[in-house]
Amino acid sequence: MNAQFKRGIIELCVLTALLEEDKYGYLVINEISQYLDVNENTIYPILRRLTMDGCFTTYLEESELGAPRKYYRLTQKGLKQYKELRDEWDQFIGGVYQILNQGGKKSEEVFERISQRIKE
Amino acid sequence: MNAQFKRGIIELCVLTALLEEDKYGYLVINEISQYLDVNENTIYPILRRLTMDGCFTTYLEESELGAPRKYYRLTQKGLKQYKELRDEWDQFIGGVYQILNQGGKKSEEVFERISQRIKE
DNA sequence: CACAGTACTGTGCGGCACACAATACCTATT
DNA sequence: AATAGGTATTGTGTGCCGCACAGTACTGTG
Numbered sequence: 001m002n003a004q005f006k007r008g009i010i011e012l013c014v015l016t017a018l019l020e021e022d023k024y025g026y027l028v029i030n031e032i033s034q035y036l037d038v039n040e041n042t043i044y045p046i047l048r049r050l051t052m053d054g055c056f057t058t059y060l061e062e063s064e065l066g067a068p069r070k071y072y073r074l075t076q077k078g079l080k081q082y083k084e085l086r087d088e089w090d091q092f093i094g095g096v097y098q099i100l101n102q103g104g105k106k107s108e109e110v111f112e113r114i115s116q117r118i119k120e
Numbered sequence: 121m122n123a124q125f126k127r128g129i130i131e132l133c134v135l136t137a138l139l140e141e142d143k144y145g146y147l148v149i150n151e152i153s154q155y156l157d158v159n160e161n162t163i164y165p166i167l168r169r170l171t172m173d174g175c176f177t178t179y180l181e182e183s184e185l186g187a188p189r190k191y192y193r194l195t196q197k198g199l200k201q202y203k204e205l206r207d208e209w210d211q212f213i214g215g216v217y218q219i220l221n222q223g224g225k226k227s228e229e230v231f232e233r234i235s236q237r238i239k240e
Numbered sequence: 241c242a243c244a245g246t247a248c249t250g251t252g253c254g255g256c257a258c259a260c261a262a263t264a265c266c267t268a269t270t
Numbered sequence: 271a272a273t274a275g276g277t278a279t280t281g282t283g284t285g286c287c288g289c290a291c292a293g294t295a296c297t298g299t300g
Contacts, residue, residue, distance in 0.1 A: 079235060091121075
């Protein structure tokens with residue numbers, strides 16, 4: 001999976017995951033890695049950075065099966081950050097689709113035509 | 121505009137722009153910058169890199185208003201690269217939407233509820 | 241005790257957007 | 271002739287961040 005694609009978006013995914021309820025790090029990682037190929041070396045630093053930036057507060061809670069879990073709770077600043085990032089993302093992705101889908105979706109037939117043109 | 125979002129995607133946009141017809145650098149830049157905030161310092165290096173990689177061949181053609189234009193023409197390898205990158209992109213973006221839109225789109229009413237929860 | 245799940249920290253690398261800068265060619269305008 | 275603007279290339283440097291790799295540490299279970 002192209003690592004470049006993920007740049008900046010994972011941060012938005014982390015904020016989204018923590019929007020409606022507090023979660024501990026491992027849970028966030030497991031949820032996100034269901035859909036995207038990311039690991040803890042990427043998510044933990046983002047959680048830390050966003051906490052440093054004031055987007056989350058944290059608290060520890062006992063776990064039934066291991067070390068205590070560190071829960072992350074969104075702050076007002078985190079919510080604001082989420083909204084801004086989401087708006088930017090939606091706007092960005094709108095532009096990308098204008099470019100990628102100009103002339104509609106590409107079919108195998110279109111690729112065949114392109115392929116023929118290139119050969120000449 | 122979040123520069124991180126663009127990572128890797130501009131390359132796909134450049135390939136897409138040159139899919140159906142040969143174009144010169146400035147035209148590609150103008151087309152893409154209609155929809156995304158990018159400038160020549162980003163596009164030219166990508167055109168050069170992809171040419172180095174064998175995705176494009178180039179040829180010069182006289183212009184009516186300035187220096188000769190360098191046209192870029194997609195190669196079979198470039199078409200292959202486009203397909204691969206596009207597939208990766210579609211797959212990636214599918215995962216992102218799963219995460220971003222879990223529980224449907226966020227409304228102001230939802231944000232109000234989240235905002236209240238955080239205050240407690 | 242070993243192991244797995246949970247959690248944090250630190251280092252280093254690579255890739256790329258992009259600012260900044262310099263060069264140069266051609267035409268049209270002043 | 272000088273200037274400006276569109277076209278085009280090249281090079282340097284910076285910053286960000288995904289992520290590999292590595293090490294530490296706590297807890298309950300087999």
